[in-house]
Amino acid sequence: MASQTAADDPLVSALPPATDYMTYLTLLEYQLTPGNLPTLSRLLSDDDGKLAEEIGWDLLKLILPMLKDTPEEGNRCLEIVARRGNPREVVVRVAEELEKLSDAVPDSDNEDGFDHGHDQDELPTFPGEAPRVHLGQMTLQGMPEQEKPAEIPSDKGTGESSIAQQTVSVKALKLHALFNMLSILHPRIKTQYPSRFLATSLPAALGAYRQVPISTVTTSSFLSMLEKIAGRKRPPLPPRTSTQGEGPSSSKPAPDVPTTAASLPDPEAKAEEEDTGVNEPSDGEKAIIFRLLDAVLLEGLDEYMSSLATQEHPSMSWTARLREYREPRRIVPGRPAEIEIWQKTPVLKERDALLAQFFSISKQMQLDASREITKLVHEDEDEDLENPYHDKDNAPSEYPTMPSQIPFPRAGVIFLHAYQSYLNPSNAEPLLTTSELTKLIAHSFPLSATPSIPLPPLQDSLLSLLYKQSLAVSAAPTTPQPSPAKFLLLISTLTQLFTITPYPSLRDSAYYIATRLLHAYPEPSVRLQIIAQTLRGDTLSTNWAEIEDELGDTEPPAPGIDEETGLTRSTSALQPHPIPLAPPQQLGPLKAVGVDWLKDEFSEWIRARAQGQAEEGAAVVGALDPSVVLLTPEDASREETGEDKKDAAPSLIDLLFPPDIVTLALSTTSSTTTSTSPGESSLERLPEFLLSIPFYISTLNLICIVLPHLPLSQHPTSALKSRIAAHLSCLDNSSKFLLGLLHHAQSSSISAAAAAASGEAGMQGGEGGGDNKHEGFLEESRADIFALEDACVRATGAWKNVHNE
Numbered sequence: 001m002a003s004q005t006a007a008d009d010p011l012v013s014a015l016p017p018a019t020d021y022m023t024y025l026t027l028l029e030y031q032l033t034p035g036n037l038p039t040l041s042r043l044l045s046d047d048d049g050k051l052a053e054e055i056g057w058d059l060l061k062l063i064l065p066m067l068k069d070t071p072e073e074g075n076r077c078l079e080i081v082a083r084r085g086n087p088r089e090v091v092v093r094v095a096e097e098l099e100k101l102s103d104a105v106p107d108s109d110n111e112d113g114f115d116h117g118h119d120q121d122e123l124p125t126f127p128g129e130a131p132r133v134h135l136g137q138m139t140l141q142g143m144p145e146q147e148k149p150a151e152i153p154s155d156k157g158t159g160e161s162s163i164a165q166q167t168v169s170v171k172a173l174k175l176h177a178l179f180n181m182l183s184i185l186h187p188r189i190k191t192q193y194p195s196r197f198l199a200t201s202l203p204a205a206l207g208a209y210r211q212v213p214i215s216t217v218t219t220s221s222f223l224s225m226l227e228k229i230a231g232r233k234r235p236p237l238p239p240r241t242s243t244q245g246e247g248p249s250s251s252k253p254a255p256d257v258p259t260t261a262a263s264l265p266d267p268e269a270k271a272e273e274e275d276t277g278v279n280e281p282s283d284g285e286k287a288i289i290f291r292l293l294d295a296v297l298l299e300g301l302d303e304y305m306s307s308l309a310t311q312e313h314p315s316m317s318w319t320a321r322l323r324e325y326r327e328p329r330r331i332v333p334g335r336p337a338e339i340e341i342w343q344k345t346p347v348l349k350e351r352d353a354l355l356a357q358f359f360s361i362s363k364q365m366q367l368d369a370s371r372e373i374t375k376l377v378h379e380d381e382d383e384d385l386e387n388p389y390h391d392k393d394n395a396p397s398e399y400p401t402m403p404s405q406i407p408f409p410r411a412g413v414i415f416l417h418a419y420q421s422y423l424n425p426s427n428a429e430p431l432l433t434t435s436e437l438t439k440l441i442a443h444s445f446p447l448s449a450t451p452s453i454p455l456p457p458l459q460d461s462l463l464s465l466l467y468k469q470s471l472a473v474s475a476a477p478t479t480p481q482p483s484p485a486k487f488l489l490l491i492s493t494l495t496q497l498f499t500i501t502p503y504p505s506l507r508d509s510a511y512y513i514a515t516r517l518l519h520a521y522p523e524p525s526v527r528l529q530i531i532a533q534t535l536r537g538d539t540l541s542t543n544w545a546e547i548e549d550e551l552g553d554t555e556p557p558a559p560g561i562d563e564e565t566g567l568t569r570s571t572s573a574l575q576p577h578p579i580p581l582a583p584p585q586q587l588g589p590l591k592a593v594g595v596d597w598l599k600d601e602f603s604e605w606i607r608a609r610a611q612g613q614a615e616e617g618a619a620v621v622g623a624l625d626p627s628v629v630l631l632t633p634e635d636a637s638r639e640e641t642g643e644d645k646k647d648a649a650p651s652l653i654d655l656l657f658p659p660d661i662v663t664l665a666l667s668t669t670s671s672t673t674t675s676t677s678p679g680e681s682s683l684e685r686l687p688e689f690l691l692s693i694p695f696y697i698s699t700l701n702l703i704c705i706v707l708p709h710l711p712l713s714q715h716p717t718s719a720l721k722s723r724i725a726a727h728l729s730c731l732d733n734s735s736k737f738l739l740g741l742l743h744h745a746q747s748s749s750i751s752a753a754a755a756a757a758s759g760e761a762g763m764q765g766g767e768g769g770g771d772n773k774h775e776g777f778l779e780e781s782r783a784d785i786f787a788l789e790d791a792c793v794r795a796t797g798a799w800k801n802v803h804n805e
Contacts, residue, residue, distance in 0.1 A: 011039050021054040028055075032062050034070040041077040049084045049264045056085025057093040064097060067173040078177050082184040083263040091185045091197055094178050095204040101171055101178075102207030171212045176221045179205065183228035190269035192278045195288040196399045198229070202296045209300060214307040216350045222300050223357050230293050230365050284402070291403040294367045298412030301358050305415050305457040313348060315460035316355065318422045319467055319509045325425045326471060338505075355419055362416060370431055372408060373417040377436045411458055414440065418461035421468060430469045434517070435482040437466050438490040447493055447539070447579050451500055459497065463509050470516040477522070484526045491518055491530050492539040492581065499582035499590055511593065518597060519604070524624055527601065528652075534594030535655035537587050538578040588692040595656065595698035602626045602706050609709075626706040631715050653720055656699055657727040662689045664734040686741075689734060690777050693784040696731055700791035703728070704798045712802065728799055732792045738778075738785045745778055 010031050014024055032040060040059075044052045059081055067074040081090060182201055189197055209222050273279040281289065308314055320338040324330055331337045342348045362369065400406050421430070432440075441462050445454050473479045482490065491514055498510035521527055533539045582590040605623035629652065650658075662685050703724060712721050778785070 009036070009039060011036055011043065015043060016051070016054075021051075025055045025058055028059070028062060034066045034073070037063070037066060037070060037073045037077055041073065041080055044077070044080045044084060052081055052084035053086045053267060056081040057089040059085075060090075060093050060097055064174050064177065067177060068170050071173055075177050075180065078181055079184065082181040083188075086268070087185045087188040087266055088191075088197070088268055091182065091189070091201055094181050094185065095201040097174070098178050098201070098204035098208040101175060102204065102211045172215070172218060175208055175212045175218055178208070179221045179225040183225040184263065186229045187231065188263055188266055190266045190279050191272060192276060192281060193285060193399075194281055195285060195292055198289060198292050199399045202292065206296060206299055206303075210303055214304055216354060219300070219304050219354055220357070223297075223354075223361060226293060226297055226300070227361050227364070230290070230361075287403050288400050288406070290365060291406045292400065294362070294365055295406050295408055297358070297362060297365065297367065298409050298416065301415050302409045302412040304354065304358075305411070305461075306455060308351070309456050314456035314503060315506065316351065316419075316422075316457060317342065317460065317505065318418060318464040319460050320505045322422065322425055322464055322467055323509065323512075359416065359419055359423075367416070369413065369416040369420045372413045373432065376408075376410060376413050377432060377439060410443075411455075414444075414458065414461050418464050421465055427468070430465065430472055432465065432469070433480055433482075434466075434469055434473065434490070435480075435486050437462070437469055438482055438486050438493075441466070441493055442489055445493055445497060447489075447496060449577075449579050451496055453500060453502065454497060456503055456506060459501070459506055459510075463506065463513060466517075467509065467513050470513050470520070473520045474516060477520070481521060484523065487517075487521060487526060488530060488533075488539070492533070492579075495534060495539075495581045495590070495593075496579075499586045515597065515600070519600060524601075527597075528624060528629065531594050531598050531601070532652060532655060534581065534597065535591050535652075536650065537582060537590055538580045540578060585691060588695045591655075591692075592694040592698040595695065595702055598624070598629075598656075599698070599702045599705055602629075602702075602709075606705070606709055627710055630706070630710065630720050631718050653723055656702070657720075657723040659723070659726075661727065661730050662692065662734075663730050664689055664737040687777055690781045690784070693781065693788050697784070697787055697791045699727065700731065700788075700795040703795045707798045707802050710802075724799065728792070728796055731788070732796060735785070735789045735792045739789060741778055742782065742785060 010027060014027050016024055019027070028040070044056075060078070063074050063077050063081075182205060186194070186197065186201070191197070205222070205225070209218065212218055269279050305316070308316070317338055321342065324337055324339050342352065417431075421427070444458055444462060445451075473481070481487065494510050494514035494517075498507045498514070501507040501510065518527055518530060601624040605625055608623055664686065707724075710720070712718065715721070
C-alpha cells in the first residue's frame with residue numbers, strides 16, 4: 001500500500017530518468033508544497049547526488065517562500081541542497097537571494113517563488129570563476145545612507161505594524177537559512193581562486209544583514225557563517241529529541257529523512273585540475289581570503305554596534321564601566337552601578353556575549369586589532385602599498401588580486417581595538433598616544449559650525465580609549481603630550497561633544513576626560529588659552545599661530561583641509577573662521593565649565609601655597625597664580641585711558657565679568673500708591689538671563705575662592721576691583737528681581753485659583769496677563785534662581801570681608 005502511495009506521488013513518479021531534469025523542475029514549480037517538502041528532501045538525499053547537482057540551484061526560489069509555514073523542513077531541504085548540489089552554482093543563487101533581501105522595498109508581495117526577470121543578466125565566465133552577480137551600489141563599505149530602510153514602528157496595535165513585523169520575520173528566516181547554506185557551500189568549493197566566490201557572496205550577505213533588522217539572532221547566524229567559512233568548526237551538537245507541547249516548528253522529522261546529509265565533493269574540481277593543473281589556492285590567494293573574511297567580520301561589527309544607537313542603551317557603556325572599575329568612589333551607594341546593570345540585564349548580557357564572539361572569531365582568524373589600529377592611525381604617513389588605508393595607486397578590479405585592495409572599515413577597527421582595551425581595564429600602558437587618539441577623534445567627530453550628534457557606540461569607544469590614556473598621563477607626568485595645536489583641537493572637540501551629546505553618561509564622560517587632560521597639560525599658557533576660548537564659547541577653524549610655530553621657518557601650508565588636524569585652514573591668518581563650541585541654549589552652561597576649569601587651576605595654586613610647596617612671593621611651578629592672571633596691567637591701563645575695546649579681543653576679565661551683562665530691574669510707576677512691576681525690557685531679556693544663570697553662579701563661586709588671595713590693596717586702580725563690584729551689584733539686583741517675579745507668579749496663581757473657585761475668574765482676566773508667557777521659564781529655573789540668590793549672598797559676604805580687612 002505504501003509503495004502504491006509513493007508511486008502515485010507525482011514527485012516520485014516523475015523522478016528522472018522518467019522525465020528529464022528540466023521537466024522535473026517545471027513539475028516541482030507547480031506540485032511542490034509544504035506538505036510534500038519532506039518527500040523532496042528524501043529524494044535529494046537518497047541518490048548519488050545527481051538530482052541535487054542538476055536542479056539544486058533552482059530549488060531555492062521554490063523552497064525559501066515555504067520557510068514561513070515549515071521552517072524546520074525548509075531549512076533541512078536547503079541544507080541538503082547546499083551539501084549535495086553543485087556548490088559553484090548554488091552559491092551564486094544564494095548570493096542572488098541575499099541581494100533580494102537587501103532591497104529596501106519589502107518583497108512580501110512576491111512570495112510565489114517565481115522570478116520576474118531579476119536574475120537573467122548573467123555574464124559569461126571562465127572555468128574556475130564564479131559567475132558574476134550584479135551587486136549594484138553595494139560594496140564591503142556599506143550601502144548608501146539613503147538606501148537604508150526606514151525603521152519599523154514598534155506599535156503593535158495597528159494592522160500595518162503587524163504586516164511589517166511579519167515581513168521582517170520572514171526575511172529573518174530566509175537570512176538565517178541562506179547564511180547556513182553559505183557556511184556549507186564555500187568549504188566545498190575546491191578551486192585555485194576561492195576568493196572570487198567569496199567576493200561574490202559576502203557583499204550580498206553583508207547587504208542582507210544590514211537591511212534585515214539587526215538582532216542577536218541574525219548577528220549570531222552571521223558570525224557562525226564566517227566562523228565556518230574560515231574553517232573553524234565547532235563540534236556538532238548532540239541530536240535533540242523533540243517533546244510534545246513544543247509547537248509545530250519543533251515536530252520530529254520523518255524517520256526516512258536524515259537529519260543531515262553528507263557533503264559531496266565539488267563535481268567541477270577534477271575538471272578544473274585537469275585544465276589548469278591546480279585546484280588549490282596559493283599562499284597569496286589564502287592571504288586574500290583571510291583579508292576578505294576579516295573585512296567582512298569588521299563590517300559586521302560596525303553594523304551591529306551602529307544598530308545600538310536606536311536602542312534604550314545606545315552603546316556598550318565601556319567608558320562608564322571602566323570609570324567605575326578604576327574609580328570605585330564614583331559608585332553612589334543605593335544607586336545601581338553601571339557594571340551591576342550590565343551583569344543583571346539579559347539584553348545587555350547578550351550584547352557582551354556577542355562582542356566576545358566577535359573578538360573570539362577575530363583571534364581565530366588572526367586579526368590583530370592592535371596592528372590594525374596602528375595602521376589606521378598612521379595611514380597618512382605610511383606609503384607602503386600593503387597598508388590598505390593608504391592604497392592610492394591600486395585601482396579596484398572585478399575581484400581582489402591582492403590583500404591591500406580590501407580595506408577595513410575604520411569604525412570596525414576602532415570598535416575591535418576598544419573592546420580589546422576594555423578587556424584589560426587595569427592595563428596602565430595604552431597602545432595609542434594622546435596625539436594618535438586626537439587624530440582618530442578629530443577624524444570621527446570633526447569640529448563644525450553645524451555639528452551632528454555623534455554615533456553613541458563610536459563616541460563611547462573612543463572615549464574609553466582616551467579615558468585610559470588620561471589615567472596614564474595623570475599617573476606619569478613625563479608621558480609624551482601632544483603639541484599645543486593638537487591639544488587645543490582635542491579639548492575643543494571634546495567640548496563640542498559634551499555640549500551636543502544628548503546621552504547623560506557619554507556627556508559626563510566627555511566632560512570628565514577633557515577636565516583631566518586639561519589640568520594635566522604641562523604648559524599653563526595653553527591651559528589658559530583653552531579656558532579663554534571656553535568662556536568665549538567658540539574656537540577657530542585653524543590653530544594657525546600654533547601650526548606656524550611648529551613649522552618654524554618652513555613654508556606655511558596652503559589653504560584647504562589640514563590633514564594633521566582635520567580642520568579647515570583659513571585663507572589668511574587675519575581671517576579665522578570661528579566655530580561655536582555649543583548651541584546657543586547651552587552657551588551659559590559651557591561658560592560655566594570654563595569658569596570651573598579656571599577655578600580648579602586657581603585652587604591648585606592656593607592648595608600648593610597652603611601646603612608650603614612654595615615660598616611667600618614665589619611662583620608655584622605649573623599652576624595659575626590668580627593675581628598674575630586677573631590683575632593684568634593692560635586691563636588697568638585700558639580702564640584708565642578709556643580705550644575703545646570694540647575691535648579688541650575680550651580680555652579674561654571681560655569674559656568673566658562682562659561689562660554688557662544682562663541686568664534685570666523693576667520699573668516704578670506712580671498712581672494713588674507706588675507699586676513695582678517688571679520693566680518691559682527686563683521681561684524681554686528674561687529668557688537670556690535665565691539661560692546664563694549657571695555661568696553667573698560659577699563666577700560668584702570663583703569670587704568667593706580667589707578674593708582672599710588677590711592683593712587688591714596693591715592695585716588700587718585695577719579694573720578687576722571695579723568690575724567685581726559692578727558684577728556683584730548687578731547680579732544681586734537681578735536675583736531680587738527674579739525672586740519678586742516668583743512671588744508675583746505664585747500670588748497670581750493663588751488669586752486665579754481662588755477666583756475660579758468663587759466664580760469670579762472673568763474679573764481677574766486683566767491682571768498679570770503680561771507675565772503668563774514667562775511663567776514656564778520661571779518654573780523650570782526655580783532651583784537656579786534660589787541657587788543664584790545663595791551665591792550672591794556668599795559672594796557679597798566675601799567682598800565685604802575683604803574690604804573690612
